[in-house]
Amino acid sequence: MSSDRTRSAILAAAEKLYADRGFGDVTLRDIVAEANVNLAAVNYHFGSKDELIAELFVTRSLATNRERLNELKFAEEKGGGRAPIDAILHALVGPTLRGCLGPDREGSTAARFMIRASIESVPPIRRIKNREVDHLRKFIAAMRRSLPGRDDAELYWGLHFALAMSHHTIREKERLTRLSEGQCDLNDVGAIVDRVVSVSVMALTGDETPAKKTPGKLVAREAR
Amino acid sequence: MSSDRTRSAILAAAEKLYADRGFGDVTLRDIVAEANVNLAAVNYHFGSKDELIAELFVTRSLATNRERLNELKFAEEKGGGRAPIDAILHALVGPTLRGCLGPDREGSTAARFMIRASIESVPPIRRIKNREVDHLRKFIAAMRRSLPGRDDAELYWGLHFALAMSHHTIREKERLTRLSEGQCDLNDVGAIVDRVVSVSVMALTGDETPAKKTPGKLVAREAR
DNA sequence: GATAGTTTCATACAACTGTTTGAATTGCAA
DNA sequence: TTGCAATTCAAACAGTTGTATGAAACTATC
Incomplete structure (x- = not known):
């Protein structure tokens, strides 16, 4: 429960990218790049992309x-x-x-x-x-x-x-x-x-x- | 120009599958299976999926x-x-x-x-x-x-x-x-x-x- | 400062995607 | 039939995807 930083960085990055380019062509790799976090962080913090x-x-x-x-x-x-x-x-x-x-x-x-x-x-x-x-x-x-x-x-x-x-x-x-x-x-x-x-x-x-x-x-x- | 049969079989199958399951999860392989034609036929007759x-x-x-x-x-x-x-x-x-x-x-x-x-x-x-x-x-x-x-x-x-x-x-x-x-x-x-x-x-x-x-x-x- | 729990990371995985290739087959004209 | 183009086919290609793994790094508690 310590690191909300990663969590909210992912949320922010995902929201921005989805807003800009739509759900269709935004991958997890795009999101973690934008958020400057590791690929595995999404599944760790949220379970899945969905x-x-x-x-x-x-x-x-x-x-x-x-x-x-x-x-x-x-x-x-x-x-x-x-x-x-x-x-x-x-x-x-x-x-x-x-x-x-x-x-x-x-x-x-x-x-x-x-x-x-x-x-x-x-x-x-x-x-x-x-x-x-x-x-x-x-x-x-x-x-x-x-x-x-x-x-x-x-x-x-x-x-x-x-x-x-x-x-x-x-x-x-x-x-x-x-x-x-x-x-x-x-x-x-x-x-x-x-x-x-x-x-x-x-x-x-x-x-x-x-x-x-x-x-x-x-x-x-x-x-x- | 002889074989419209394949062409229209693809069209019909694609329309049916897209209608039933949406564009999201219908692949070319689904379509050619439904149409009983070869995978390459789609690109041959239409150029691309899009x-x-x-x-x-x-x-x-x-x-x-x-x-x-x-x-x-x-x-x-x-x-x-x-x-x-x-x-x-x-x-x-x-x-x-x-x-x-x-x-x-x-x-x-x-x-x-x-x-x-x-x-x-x-x-x-x-x-x-x-x-x-x-x-x-x-x-x-x-x-x-x-x-x-x-x-x-x-x-x-x-x-x-x-x-x-x-x-x-x-x-x-x-x-x-x-x-x-x-x-x-x-x-x-x-x-x-x-x-x-x-x-x-x-x-x-x-x-x-x-x-x-x-x-x-x-x-x-x-x-x- | 050792320990236990949490979080990060690089990497690999397995599956699926649309597309291409080149050889086989077919259909048709000469 | 022969020859040529159009069509079909199996197979592979090249790329991407979300997810899983296991070790490393961190953090806080005692």
């Missing part, structure tokens, strides 16, 4: 989940047990978007690592993501309290779409920048969060029964 | 793009040069969703392969996807005609969100099924397309200037 990746991902995603739940709890307490739906969605997508996008996050290896983890799909991370369901259920519960009477399926779809927009923005931010030739500002994270939340709220409250076969033209207006 | 994957992906995605443009062209001709926005978005997300989800597509290796290609992110496929920008610009142009005066950035965000919901639904269909405990029907593809289109239309037409700092509650109603 466990190293898992620890990296778990640490970061636990932090995000904690932040999410804090925001949710705060919003629900403020609303006396019922948070407004936009606050709930804000708590859901805000931490992730803020963590991965945003100013001066360019240099943050943690953020870039999480972007990689979102783009590539490597077994140890996939295993962890599959346990995320329980976490999301807490948001479904809050949404149910916020929009009582709403069909559960609608809530699931709303949450699903909120995550879709948030994750896709993270995954494809370069492509969106290129496609829009810079007209979409990917630096103003606050505006992005608001935009995702706003659309998600519309998805949830727009029309009771989503257009069945031929969706009519939909017009939304701001109701104060 | 070129095999690329050909597989290009074939399928060209088909999807063609279908998209057909739908778009049809809608614009019907509208005399200006298609309604929901028709444009329908042309954008319909072919992809229909191609990857939907009934009796369970057995379609082509569909499952495209899902894999959407989930995992392997270099040859990434290279091809990066050339997709020109294709998407045609939809931006159609959207500009459909919603004149609208800020270009808004159009880009709308298209981006439409793709986000469509791709995320494909990628995470199992997870959504599990999360919603089957309450979200992933088999009714038509309904899913309509749902994605409907939300995308709301995103594009909902409020002129997307809520800046504190998004107000938004209510949409059906017009017409």
Whole structure:
């Protein structure tokens, strides 16, 4: 228990390299070179390469989940047990978007690592993501309290779409920048969060029964 | 030019195996075993493993793009040069969703392969996807005609969100099924397309200037 | 300062990867 | 049939990968 130095040097080096070059072509030898430690150190301290990746991902995603739940709890307490739906969605997508996008996050290896983890799909991370369901259920519960009477399926779809927009923005931010030739500002994270939340709220409250076969033209207006 | 037999046997076997087990752990030896051909045949007929994957992906995605443009062209001709926005978005997300989800597509290796290609992110496929920008610009142009005066950035965000919901639904269909405990029907593809289109239309037409700092509650109603 | 436990290190291992080679076989035209 | 090109094949190649080993170096306790 004395030498955390090696341990954390490996973690830092691995996070940096994975963030920079992806999981695909970063070997243990690259990592130990960057960390200036011996090759065997990874297996000694982490057991295996996969466990190293898992620890990296778990640490970061636990932090995000904690932040999410804090925001949710705060919003629900403020609303006396019922948070407004936009606050709930804000708590859901805000931490992730803020963590991965945003100013001066360019240099943050943690953020870039999480972007990689979102783009590539490597077994140890996939295993962890599959346990995320329980976490999301807490948001479904809050949404149910916020929009009582709403069909559960609608809530699931709303949450699903909120995550879709948030994750896709993270995954494809370069492509969106290129496609829009810079007209979409990917630096103003606050505006992005608001935009995702706003659309998600519309998805949830727009029309009771989503257009069945031929969706009519939909017009939304701001109701104060 | 005589033996396409080997060539297409390889293509079929590769598509099946990649669809079933992902790109990560399917080797050339797996493929040639499934195809009952010699190991060297892949390099002989395709040059390299990456070129095999690329050909597989290009074939399928060209088909999807063609279908998209057909739908778009049809809608614009019907509208005399200006298609309604929901028709444009329908042309954008319909072919992809229909191609990857939907009934009796369970057995379609082509569909499952495209899902894999959407989930995992392997270099040859990434290279091809990066050339997709020109294709998407045609939809931006159609959207500009459909919603004149609208800020270009808004159009880009709308298209981006439409793709986000469509791709995320494909990628995470199992997870959504599990999360919603089957309450979200992933088999009714038509309904899913309509749902994605409907939300995308709301995103594009909902409020002129997307809520800046504190998004107000938004209510949409059906017009017409 | 001897001892026991932890940590580092160089090295080897065993397996697997995509690719190449050169000879055998096939198919087809003259 | 003969000749030539296209195709198939078994085998080997060259490189990389994550992991295991056992000895050395360190660290703290008594």
